[in-house]
Amino acid sequence: MPFLDLPLATVRQTGDGGVQIGDSKEDVGFDDRSTTDVLSGIAERALRSFPILADLNIVRTWGALRVMTPDGYPIYQQSREYPGAFVVTCHSGITLVPHHMGSIAAWIHGGSEPPAIQDFKAERFHV
Numbered sequence: 161m162p163f164l165d166l167p168l169a170t171v172r173q174t175g176d177g178g179v180q181i182g183d184s185k186e187d188v189g190f191d192d193r194s195t196t197d198v199l200s201g202i203a204e205r206a207l208r209s210f211p212i213l214a215d216l217n218i219v220r221t222w223g224a225l226r227v228m229t230p231d232g233y234p235i236y237q238q239s240r241e242y243p244g245a246f247v248v249t250c251h252s253g254i255t256l257v258p259h260h261m262g263s264i265a266a267w268i269h270g271g272s273e274p275p276a277i278q279d280f281k282a283e284r285f286h287v
Contacts, residue, residue: 163212171206179213181206194223226251230285236264236277247282
């Protein structure tokens with residue numbers, strides 16, 4: 161039953177009517193397991209926002225490692241030591257895909273570096 165016309169940051173409805181919910185952010189190193197406490201919190205927040213979900217069944221859950229920088233913003237950089245090797249890392253790969261598929265892809269394919277990425281270098285972390 162479609163109820164969500166636009167994807168939100170934490171809730172999306174798929175073409176077949178399924179609902180994807182995810183909003184956790186935990187500092188767990190390389191442990192990609194889901195915990196029932198975190199899953200319960202996600203479900204509670206979703207139900208508060210969308211009471212229509214109360215009668216649905218959870219089909220599956222999964223955990224994954226999110227690529228996050230300390231400030232939450234992406235890193236876009238070509239290696240100085242190994243030209244042709246690039247770092248393009250961000251959490252919001254889906255929401256930033258128009259940028260990644262446009263100027264970032266053209267840059268990696270041999271084009272010029274987009275001026276808009278100047279503030280997204282790893283040096284901002286003093287590395």
